[in-house]
Amino acid sequence: MCRVCRMESTSERPLFYPCLCTGSIKFIHQECLTEWLKYSKKDVCELCNHQYKFTPVYHPDMPTILPIREVASGMAYSLLKAVRCWIHYSIVVFSWLIVVPLASCRINRSLFKGPSYWIWDFTADLFKAQDVYADCIQGLTAIMLALCVFISLIWLREQILIGGFQMPVEIHPEEAAEFMRANQPFAGEIAGDAAGQGAEEEAGVENENNWQLFEWERAGEELTWDRLFGFDGSLVFLEHVFWVISLNTLFVLLFVMWPFYVGYFFSSAFNITEYMKAAYFDGFITTVLGYFILGFLLFLCHALCGALRLVRFHRTLGMCYLMLKVVLIVLIEVGVFPLFCGWWLDMCSLPLFAETPESRLKWFYDAPELSLFVHWLVGMVYVFYFASFILILREVMRPGVLWFLRNVNDPDFNPIQEMVQYPVIRHVRRFLASVLVFALTILICVYCPFRIILRFMPSTLPYRGSNRSDLPFLSLFFELLLLQVILPTLLEQSHTRQILKVLIFRWCKVVGKLLGLTDYLLSRENNGAVPREQQNDRGRHLLAAEFGVLEEDLDRNLGAAHHMLLIGGRSSTQHQPYVKPPYFFFRIIALLLVICVSSITFSLIALTVPVTIGRKLMHCITGTDSHYELYTLSCGLYICCMLIRLFTVSFSYIPRDFKMLADDAKAWLSTVLINWLRFVVAVISYFGLVAFMFGFLVELMIVAPLRVPRFGTALPCLFMIWLLGAFYCKIFCVCMVTIGPNWRMRRAFETLYRDGPRNMDLQAFMTNAVLPLFLLFGNLLAVPYTIVYAIFPILGCDAEDQLQYGKRIYPGMFSFFLLFVFLAWQFKKIKAMMGKIRNERYLLGQRLVNFDSKRDERALSSLVV
Structure with missing residues (x-):
């Protein structure tokens, strides 16, 4: 009995058992399963998670090998379809990336020229072949700017309507009338939207059963991204191209050209045009000036319409004025x-x-x-x-x-x-x-x-703003040190925020104690002068004494504070009362002077100490004084942060007993020593040996053939090769973790990323990642070298021929590898195309495959073996 339709098996509709399920749900019709899979959009059983399998059913007259004629016709049809698709996509790309931005840019530029230009020169300027690239870039920028402005204006209108004007909760009738008169346009618009929404709901209730044929056709023509841009194969996108150009022109007319001419007429009337031209951005400044003038005119017209009680114009002008005000x-x-x-x-x-x-x-x-x-x-x-x-x-x-x-x-x-x-x-x-x-x-x-x-x-x-070092590899080394060691450490391992908070708190404590402003600068919770249980009571007493209200009224005033937040005001509950000492004004003046002196002192330390330490360190390493100050400053900041971190850690251990401190230090040193030894071995193996082999292989295969002439000799810099190899290894790590295949090398890198260097499994990392790469790069380097310098002399090659073969064998091997990958890719494509041709001509359908436990066990055992 079928588990879906509960019918018996017949000769036309046999029952199958395609999964692990048993009992009354074991059997199912193929038609019922196919319909259920279309509905559920799955290919596995919901109960046992076994994947259903189908085998193709071909025509009995299908030949074992497809005839040459059918293969050729299928390939010709596929080629014709590919050419047609390529032509259509080329038209789409040309329309959106060339026609639309180019037409938008040149039409926008022509809007600011006189009428004679439109009569005589517009057509020639629109189709000229000069400055096409620059005009396309400007047109794309203008279109994206217009789209962003349009979206921003819609969002701004919603913000104004939603949260800009709320009615107070408790208000007298006279105040309510005044409030409604002041906000008549917005209240009317909100009420109109609510009324329109109610009418739509009623209409929806009346017509919820009338969505018939025309609505189905309209739903079938729903606009998608592919249909909008033309990637669905149709030519409807040409209409969208026309509308984009037209709307962009309308946007420039309304939001650029009109304000520009308003500002230009105003600047000409007051004779300030020459001053604007001297600023190199006279067009932009004139447009902004026009917006300011239009905002002032909108404000006057809005007030005039409000006085004349022109409700519709008052509402529209008010909305335009608020949007322009926010934008400015x-x-x-x-x-x-x-x-x-x-x-x-x-x-x-x-x-x-x-x-x-x-x-x-x-x-x-x-x-x-x-x-x-x-x-x-x-x-x-x-x-x-x-x-x-x-x-x-x-x-x-x-x-x-x-x-x-x-x-x-x-x-x-x-x-x-x-x-x-x-x-x-x-x-x-x-x-x-x-x-x-x-x-x-x-x-x-x-x-x-x-x-x-x-x-x-x-x-x-x-500070030296450019690199004047005579040794370029040292500069590259310092860039590697900066990007890979210093900046990640400063960003990930430093505690800058906590250190700043501690320094500010200590400064406030010292300065507050000196000036008697501790209660003014620090809250009682941070100051520690009053227990937490007594802070609320003391604050309530001070508030009641200061504002002359009863303490019981403070709870009721909390609702008023919430009400002020709802109507857009600010609550006063964030203000914490304090005890005002005598001569408070003079103490505040002294506090400001101390702030100035402290700021200058901190700036002096930040501008001198790190760069001085970095310069001394660079001089000890290189023996020269000409270094890019970014390197010296970064190294100095790194050393300062490490010293501060060491000081804070040491300070936290001071209250402990000496024996306990010695035991902790011994255990910590042993753990750190083991972790560092494992980390050093892994780094030397991967970023040392493997990185050098990787960089040397890339140098021989790609860089040297492109850089060295035919009869020249390559002079490799081993330090540069290692640096580039380290970069290649890091890129390989990232690619392996993100897009690599699911095998043991990827799992080794993922484990290293997840556990970190402290919990690293060195044996697994060396076995699964370092050793395979070492063997691969070693063979790629050693086998060609052995062939050229060990086998070719036996075959009678002289030293000059060996040198030429040695220069060409590595790029030749790389070219052969690329050719092999290309042929394998083409073989897969041709095989898939032949399968497609066979299915189009001879495929009758698919037949559900019954579950065979013995067959699955044999397949599993073969995979294990």
Whole structure:
């Protein structure tokens, strides 16, 4: 009886037992199993996990060997199909990567020219053959920018509608009316969306059974990525190409051309066009000026429509004004502010590389785009690390000390909502305050330390910005050391965050005790002055005394704080009260002076100590003083971090007994010695011997034939060969772990990555990874050499012929290997194509194979053997 349809076996529909299942579910019809496999999208049994097997059923008249005519016709048909597919894909690639960006770029460029250009020169300019590559790059950039702007505007509109305007929870009728009048357009739009959603739901309920033939056809024509770009074989993508070009042109008209001409007319009216042209980016500056003017005009029109009670225009103009306001604020905070920080950092750090303001201006005039990008990138990095340092300060110091800085780590912090809700004046004040804080920080931490170094330690500056070493292999060695040893150790093994927190806490303790500001700087939890159980009670007493409320009202005020968070405000519960000492103002002034002195001292240490240690180390290694300062600074930082780590570990062992400390040190040294011995053996074997053989083999097979002329002699540098071999070995490790076949060498590397060098199984690694590679590379190096210099002399070759054969046997062996791989790949393709031809002409169907335990056992035993 079939396990699916519960029918008996017949001559037309026999029963099969294809898996390990027994009893009433042992048998099944092939048709029932096929339908179930189509539905479940599996090829194994759900109960026993045995894979179902089918055998093809061919026509009885099928020949054993396919005729030449059928093979030739099948190959011709496959070739014709491949050529047709190649032509279609070429048209698709040409349309999307050449036609669309080229047409978009040249149409966008023509929009900014006069009407006479459109009449006489537009067609010739559109189809000209000059500057095709540059125009394609510009067109692709413009299309991607338009797509990003479109997605950002849609997301910004959703943010404004969702979280920009909430109704207060408890509000009087008069206040509710005033609130609705103030936010009429957005409330109306939200209400309209809700009403539309309700109507759609009702319509859906009425028409949920009416999705008939036309809806099925529409679902069948659902747009996919392949259909959109034309990879499905159809030519519908040509319509999409036309729409992309048209929409990109419309985007340029609305978002670039209109603001540009508004800014141009304004600058021409006030005679400031010449000043903009002197800035090398007059088009961009004019467009941004146009956006500012359009924002001001939108604000005036929005206010006028609100006064005239034009609800629809008031809502539309309000939405446009808010979106433009957010975009301009983002442009200022993400573009202008980091650029200012980068330029100010550059001006304050000119002595670092012995530069002058004139040289920086010359660089800007020679490459303005590159100069702006580099300064913006430097400013962004500085802002990011400054914000990270502020987060560490907030974790250590009392909540409320850094009240003038925004807490970006706050889960309730939403910059987009703040940009929407707060007025422009508040954003201007914030921007000016941020400029002042960052400018003073750079002045104190960068400019003043450089002045002090130039005054008292002039030999430290300038840093060498280029590699002047006469030994290039040493530079490559230091790059390898930097990339493979120093930076991974600093990023993975260092405890920079914890060390900074400890240093900040100790600094706050010392300075707070000296100035009497410990309660102001540190929270009571970090200060340890009050037990944790008493902190809440003391805070409640102080809050009640300061604000004149009862302690019982504080619990009720917690709901008000939550309510303030819901409507976009800020809660005051993050502020922790403190005891204000006498002469508080003068103590704060002294605290600011101590902060300035401490910042200058720390900057002096960071700018002088690591680079001095690195220079001394490089001089001891190489005997020269001309080294790239990146290497010296990295080595100095590495040594300083190791010393700090050693000091912290030693400091943690000080409270212990001497005997216990000696026992721990002995056990630790024995463990570390064994681990290091195993690690050294593995490193020398793999990154020493195997890496040298790998690099030498690549040198003989690929590099030397391409670099050395026919009658020249190769002079290999063994150190360079080893360095390149080490890189090849690391690339081989990564490839073996990620995309390698599932065999014992891959498992050995995966085990090494998982366990690390401390728990490494040296025997398994040497047996499964190092030894096979050693034997492979050794044979590849030794066998050709033996053939040329041991067998060829027996055959009568002279020394000159041996030299030529020795130069050509390794690239010849590599070429033979590539030819063998290509022929094997073609053989597999031809075999698959012949099977496809046989199936197309003679295949009748497939027949389910019954389970045979003895057959499976024999196959398993043969695999084991």
